[in-house]
Amino acid sequence: MATRTPGGLSTATRPVVTAHGVRRAFGETVVLDGVDLAIAPGEVVALLGGSGSGKSTLLRILAGLDPEATGEITRTGSQAVVFQEHRLLPWKRVADNVSLGVPGAGVRQRVAAALAEVGLAERGRAWPAELSGGQAQRVAFARALVREPALMLLDEPFGALDALTRLKMQTLFGRLHAEHGFAALLVTHDVDEALLLADRTLVLDDGRIVEDAPVPLSRPRAPDHPGFGPLRRHLLDRLGVRPDQDGDAGT
Numbered sequence: 001m002a003t004r005t006p007g008g009l010s011t012a013t014r015p016v017v018t019a020h021g022v023r024r025a026f027g028e029t030v031v032l033d034g035v036d037l038a039i040a041p042g043e044v045v046a047l048l049g050g051s052g053s054g055k056s057t058l059l060r061i062l063a064g065l066d067p068e069a070t071g072e073i074t075r076t077g078s079q080a081v082v083f084q085e086h087r088l089l090p091w092k093r094v095a096d097n098v099s100l101g102v103p104g105a106g107v108r109q110r111v112a113a114a115l116a117e118v119g120l121a122e123r124g125r126a127w128p129a130e131l132s133g134g135q136a137q138r139v140a141f142a143r144a145l146v147r148e149p150a151l152m153l154l155d156e157p158f159g160a161l162d163a164l165t166r167l168k169m170q171t172l173f174g175r176l177h178a179e180h181g182f183a184a185l186l187v188t189h190d191v192d193e194a195l196l197l198a199d200r201t202l203v204l205d206d207g208r209i210v211e212d213a214p215v216p217l218s219r220p221r222a223p224d225h226p227g228f229g230p231l232r233r234h235l236l237d238r239l240g241v242r243p244d245q246d247g248d249a250g251t
């Protein structure tokens with residue numbers, strides 16, 4: 001895997017990450033077979049695809065976590081990853097989890113600010129085991145935020161949460177994005193989540209990106225946004241979900 005840091009274009013216009021010809025096989029099974037993509041600064045891109053289509057594999061590659069992959073990845077800024085499970089260290093207090101590995105002066109203030117932004121200003125001294133699932137995932141977002149990433153890589157970050165908490169977290173994500181302007185790649189199997197949060201949707205199938213479509217809807221968006229209908233039907237069709245299953249936005 002070649003990783004480059006380019007010169008030339010200004011950082012305002014240069015993609016935060018570019019992938020070219022990314023390929024990954026596990027034994028005989030080719031999971032990614034020539035994936036190209038670019039994410040612009042501040043852009044939220046949802047990555048959809050059926051179970052086992054390679055979404056998490058691609059996210060891990062973009063995050064630099066898969067040395068076996070081939071192709072070229074170019075990054076221009078810092079990045080942070082949020083997984084479906086919060087991955088907090090149980091023996092460290094919340095604030096220490098958030099500051100872990102963050103260099104520089106003023107870390108304590110930045111951690112306090114990040115916890116306040118996710119609505120957990122008072123929980124810095126709590127242990128992870130004392131948090132609900134939703135609160136723990138908020139801490140995971142604070143941990144990402146404190147790194148001031150140009151790109152957030154999110155692997156089904158709301159997938160383990162109950163429906164109400166998921167809605168609240170989606171709203172929180174929208175607010176954090178509006179305030180901080182990071183770019184994001186959001187892996188999800190939920191078409192409505194993609195339409196709620198993304199500027200653009202990608203569909204991964206058979207090792208390639210088979211759909212790359214903008215979401216031309218103004219913000220703020222609500223789950224019952226009238227513009228969702230045609231876009232939802234189109235994406236479900238691309239995901240191979242038949243029209244009579246239209247009520248089910250998952251894959």
Ligand SMILES: Nc1ncnc2c1ncn2[C@@H]1O[C@H](COP(=O)(O)OP(=O)(O)OP(=O)(O)O)[C@@H](O)[C@H]1O
Nearest residue numbers: 026029031049050051052053054055056057058189
């Ligand atoms: N470390 C590994 N070793 C062997 N096979 C793997 C490994 N990681 C992933 N795979 C396989 O690669 C394929 C893609 O997996 P991946 O987790 O990327 O899919 P996904 O689209 O994220 O799926 P889901 O939506 O179910 O999470 C699957 O067939 C999976 O079994």
